[in-house]
Amino acid sequence: MPQTETYTLSMGPQHPSTHGVLQVRLDLDGETILKATPYMGYLHRGIEKLLESRTYVQGVPYTDRLDYVSSMNNNLGYCRAVEELAQIEVPERAEYIRVIVAELNRIASHLVFIGSLAIDLGASTGMLYAFRDREKVLDLFDLVCGARMTFHYIRVGGVSADLPPEFAAKCDEFLKVLPEFMQEYEDILTGNEIFQYRLKGTSRMTKEQALSHNMTGPNIRAVGIPFDIRKVDGYGVYPKLAFDVPVGENGDNWDRYRVRYLEIYESAKLVRQALDGLPEGDFMAKFPKALRPPKGEVYSRTEGTRGELGFYIVSDGGPKPYRVHIRRPSFINLQGLDDMCRGMLIGDSVAAFSAIDPLMGEVDC
Amino acid sequence: MEIWNTIMEQGVLATASEILRWFFMLVFASELIVDIIMKGIGIGAILGVISVAAIVFTYAERKVCAFMQVRIGPNRVGGRYGLLQSIADMLKLMSKEDIIPEGCDRVVWALAPMLLFVPSALIYAFFPFDKGAAFADVNVGVFLMLAISSQAVLPFLMSGYASNSKYAFIGGIRTVAQMLSYEAPMVFSLLGVVMLSGSMRMCDIVEAQSQQLWFILMQPIAFVVFVISATAETNRTPFDLVEDESEIVAGPFAEYSGMRWALFFLAEYANLLSVSILFLPGVVWFGLKVLAMVFVFMWFRWTFPRTRIDQMLAFSWKVLLPLALANVLFTGVGIYARQWM
Numbered sequence: 001m002p003q004t005e006t007y008t009l010s011m012g013p014q015h016p017s018t019h020g021v022l023q024v025r026l027d028l029d030g031e032t033i034l035k036a037t038p039y040m041g042y043l044h045r046g047i048e049k050l051l052e053s054r055t056y057v058q059g060v061p062y063t064d065r066l067d068y069v070s071s072m073n074n075n076l077g078y079c080r081a082v083e084e085l086a087q088i089e090v091p092e093r094a095e096y097i098r099v100i101v102a103e104l105n106r107i108a109s110h111l112v113f114i115g116s117l118a119i120d121l122g123a124s125t126g127m128l129y130a131f132r133d134r135e136k137v138l139d140l141f142d143l144v145c146g147a148r149m150t151f152h153y154i155r156v157g158g159v160s161a162d163l164p165p166e167f168a169a170k171c172d173e174f175l176k177v178l179p180e181f182m183q184e185y186e187d188i189l190t191g192n193e194i195f196q197y198r199l200k201g202t203s204r205m206t207k208e209q210a211l212s213h214n215m216t217g218p219n220i221r222a223v224g225i226p227f228d229i230r231k232v233d234g235y236g237v238y239p240k241l242a243f244d245v246p247v248g249e250n251g252d253n254w255d256r257y258r259v260r261y262l263e264i265y266e267s268a269k270l271v272r273q274a275l276d277g278l279p280e281g282d283f284m285a286k287f288p289k290a291l292r293p294p295k296g297e298v299y300s301r302t303e304g305t306r307g308e309l310g311f312y313i314v315s316d317g318g319p320k321p322y323r324v325h326i327r328r329p330s331f332i333n334l335q336g337l338d339d340m341c342r343g344m345l346i347g348d349s350v351a352a353f354s355a356i357d358p359l360m361g362e363v364d365c
Numbered sequence: 366m367e368i369w370n371t372i373m374e375q376g377v378l379a380t381a382s383e384i385l386r387w388f389f390m391l392v393f394a395s396e397l398i399v400d401i402i403m404k405g406i407g408i409g410a411i412l413g414v415i416s417v418a419a420i421v422f423t424y425a426e427r428k429v430c431a432f433m434q435v436r437i438g439p440n441r442v443g444g445r446y447g448l449l450q451s452i453a454d455m456l457k458l459m460s461k462e463d464i465i466p467e468g469c470d471r472v473v474w475a476l477a478p479m480l481l482f483v484p485s486a487l488i489y490a491f492f493p494f495d496k497g498a499a500f501a502d503v504n505v506g507v508f509l510m511l512a513i514s515s516q517a518v519l520p521f522l523m524s525g526y527a528s529n530s531k532y533a534f535i536g537g538i539r540t541v542a543q544m545l546s547y548e549a550p551m552v553f554s555l556l557g558v559v560m561l562s563g564s565m566r567m568c569d570i571v572e573a574q575s576q577q578l579w580f581i582l583m584q585p586i587a588f589v590v591f592v593i594s595a596t597a598e599t600n601r602t603p604f605d606l607v608e609d610e611s612e613i614v615a616g617p618f619a620e621y622s623g624m625r626w627a628l629f630f631l632a633e634y635a636n637l638l639s640v641s642i643l644f645l646p647g648v649v650w651f652g653l654k655v656l657a658m659v660f661v662f663m664w665f666r667w668t669f670p671r672t673r674i675d676q677m678l679a680f681s682w683k684v685l686l687p688l689a690l691a692n693v694l695f696t697g698v699g700i701y702a703r704q705w706m
Binding site: 007009010015016017031118119120121122123124125126128129132188189192194195197198345346347348349350 | 430433434435436531532535602603605606609610611612613614667668669670671672673674675676
């Protein structure tokens with residue numbers, strides 16, 4: 001009688017499809033996954049601690065390094081928390097500019113998601129198309145703030161500079177070509193039989209499971225819960241703008257892909273409205289250079305590209321925060337990996353990992 | 366003028382070999398020695414074809430993939446079009462350090478890449494490159510070719526086992542499952558061709574096509590089944606589960622470097638060429654047809670995502686095999702009906 005035994009396969013921290021330095025230990029029975037345990041911490045830089053050793057305003061560039069493919073959203077999350085703590089009123093023009101850059105960044109981030117999902121499923125051509133189009137967004141950011149990755153554009157009290165005069169035309173152009181390249185993904189990825197087979201019905205999650213893991217962002221919307229903080233909290237000028245929250249039905253990888261795919265269109269809608277409704281005025285609030293927020297604490301959350309991005313800041317009245325804690329959506333979403341992988345095959349683990357779309361800079365913080 | 370007539374009658378390669386034979390007969394004046402020399406030249410020519418094919422295909426693959434991915438591809442080494450890129454690749458591979466993984470089974474590990482190259486090269490012995498220009502024109506050519514090509518499973522398993530790496534091991538096991546399941550539809554798809562030509566001799570199959578329609582037109586289903594199973598046999602996307610860099614890094618190749626890895630590479634391209642030749646043997650259009658087929662395989666590779674192992678096996682047994690069997694049935698009925706009419 002032949003004996004079979006289970007074995008452990010260590011995927012990562014050096015592995016082509018772990019999006020950075022994550023280690024996933026898979027307990028396998030043949031090709032079937034019995035348990036998937038993510039081991040993280042390889043990219044830990046102590047950003048929370050670093051934020052405590054800088055003044056409030058100096059902290060912004062560190063948030064760029066959290067989720068480095070959607071830095072604008074991190075800037076926004078941190079600045080909103082500080083503004084709430086110090087009770088700074090942000091000018092309306094700055095709020096609109098923030099919506100424009102944050103939503104453009106969401107588009108760029110979801111394009112990275114589509115690209116990396118494609119390459120994890122072996123379709124390297126799909127990845128290059130997505131990254132080609134992400135370049136267009138990065139070019140816009142280059143125009144706005146001179147940087148392509150770590151922007152440090154959204155500052156406490158507003159934004160660092162007004163939009164350049166040629167931005168509106170360039171952004172308009174981008175929004176015009178967006179449906180074209182989205183159609184291209186539809187042709188090379190969405191319509192592909194193998195792509196659908198790989199995603200449909202795999203790594204299914206129930207609403208209860210997703211809620212018990214406290215998943216947020218596209219991952220919770222994929223299981224059918226329309227939880228979007230832009231709608232729920234209605235921060236900034238989002239209540240004035242019209243957009244839908246796409247939700248999935250089955251909670252499988254296909255829905256996770258579809259939700260993000262549709263969100264790109266919604267973000268484009270938001271950018272269009274914000275661009276059209278952009279009011280005149282200041283782009284920066286007036287507040288003392290040496291910012292000393294009153295004693296107290298604040299938890300401020302925004303809808304990052306990957307879910308609920310929350311900043312918890314305690315102030316002791318001094319120029320530096322006493323304590324900063326960041327609720328990183330990638331970190332929390334990643335805990336669902338085990339549930340998503342059990343009973344699936346090795347190939348599905350890669351798809352599941354990619355569908356959660358964690359970013360190691362944010363997971364390890 | 367006389368030579369021109371012979372070429373038209375016998376084909377370029379056969380004429381060339383006749384001239385060579387005549388020349389060597391003048392020099393050595395012994396049938397045995399000349400035979401040995403001629404076989405040696407044949408082996409050299411086949412190895413030359415494989416190496417040239419590998420060089421051309423690496424370049425072609427880079428360019429084809431680049432154009433599909435809205436890039437330019439190699440454009441530095443060897444002029445604007447990067448024509449010497451494959452040479453540079455080769456030099457790089459040869460000058461690389463030969464890393465031997467710790468705890469591996471040294472002998473088996475070192476043998477695997479060489480053994481893999483053997484069946485890939487051996488298949489060429491039966492190929493009719495031109496009229497009468499086959500190295501060994503045996504009467505069970507198709508059968509032998511399939512038998513030899515299925516030997517490629519073993520080296521993959523060997524390297525997977527000997528590398529002392531779990532990725533390689535999973536890759537090795539996958540290879541066995543994949544190659545065994547795709548051998549069956551491949552064999553049955555070729556059976557239709559054998560039935561039509563009434564012979565297993567490769568040269569007869571070529572001959573039959575020049576008299577009747579091309580088999581690609583007479584056996585379209587068999588051709589499709591063949592192309593799909595050939596993609597799986599050569600481990601190319603969407604069936605490249607053996608190397609599968611996003612899941613098991615590079616499977617059996619993961620622990621190889623430098624020239625050893627290059628041998629795997631060479632075998633892959635040799636296989637690619639051989640499966641491209643197989644279904645479309647022709648006389649005049651040989652080169653063009655082969656290149657078209659190779660392009661089709663590259664096209665697959667750079668546009669399709671990868672399947673999952675269970676989907677791939679199910680596809681082979683539940684779709685391809687019944688299709689191939691049905692094709693055999695209908696071919697048989699067709700041949701019978703034609704005889705009867």
